[in-house]
Amino acid sequence: MKENEFSPDQMFLENASKFPYDETVRLLTDRISAIGWKTSMIHDLQATLKKNGKEVLPIKIFELCNPVYSGQLLEVDSLKIYSSMMPCRLSVYEKEGGKAYISRMNSAAMAASIGGKVEEVMRKAFIDIEKVLEYFITA
Numbered sequence: 001m002k003e004n005e006f007s008p009d010q011m012f013l014e015n016a017s018k019f020p021y022d023e024t025v026r027l028l029t030d031r032i033s034a035i036g037w038k039t040s041m042i043h044d045l046q047a048t049l050k051k052n053g054k055e056v057l058p059i060k061i062f063e064l065c066n067p068v069y070s071g072q073l074l075e076v077d078s079l080k081i082y083s084s085m086m087p088c089r090l091s092v093y094e095k096e097g098g099k100a101y102i103s104r105m106n107s108a109a110m111a112a113s114i115g116g117k118v119e120e121v122m123r124k125a126f127i128d129i130e131k132v133l134e135y136f137i138t139a
Contacts, residue, residue, distance in 0.1 A: 011110065014103040015137040017092070021058050021100040024092050024136060028062065028102075031132045038065045040087050059093035069125045073118065082118050085110065088125055102136055104129065 017024040025042075032039055043061040050056075065087040073079045073086070091103045111122030 011106050012103060013106050014101055015133065017100040017102055017136045019100060019136060021092065021094045024100045024102065025060055028090070028092060028136070031135060032062070032064055035128060035132060036066065037128070038067065039063070040065050057094040057096070059091065062090040062092070063087040064090065064129070066125060066128065069121050072121050076117070079118060082114065085122065088129060090129070102133060
């Protein structure tokens with residue numbers, strides 16, 4: 001399988017960004033906000049690890065939330081068990097050679113194994129984020 005191809009049942013997805021790392025981080029933040037999603041937190045793992053004596057290439061984890069989607073699941077007690085899949089997370093990192101990458105869990109595939117309301121909501125969330133990522137992904 002080529003680097004930028006994935007099968008629908010693949011649990012984690014990775015794509016090269018057509019932009020450098022810093023620009024990918026900046027543009028991703030802007031584009032997520034533009035579709036009405038919230039960036040709850042950005043974890044700078046490079047900085048965290050450096051404080052603990054470990055050097056790694058740049059890597060940031062984005063925690064993303066769409067209150068409409070998350071509310072649909074969290075308002076139902078029996079569905080709260082799936083809250084550990086929230087917020088949606090993306091990772092932007094640099095590999096040797098300086099190229100930036102974006103990875104994420106294939107929440108649509110994960111939710112398909114659950115079915116019902118969880119599948120419906122998580123599929124919509126996945127589609128939203130994938131549309132944003134189309135801007136970044138190299139051909």
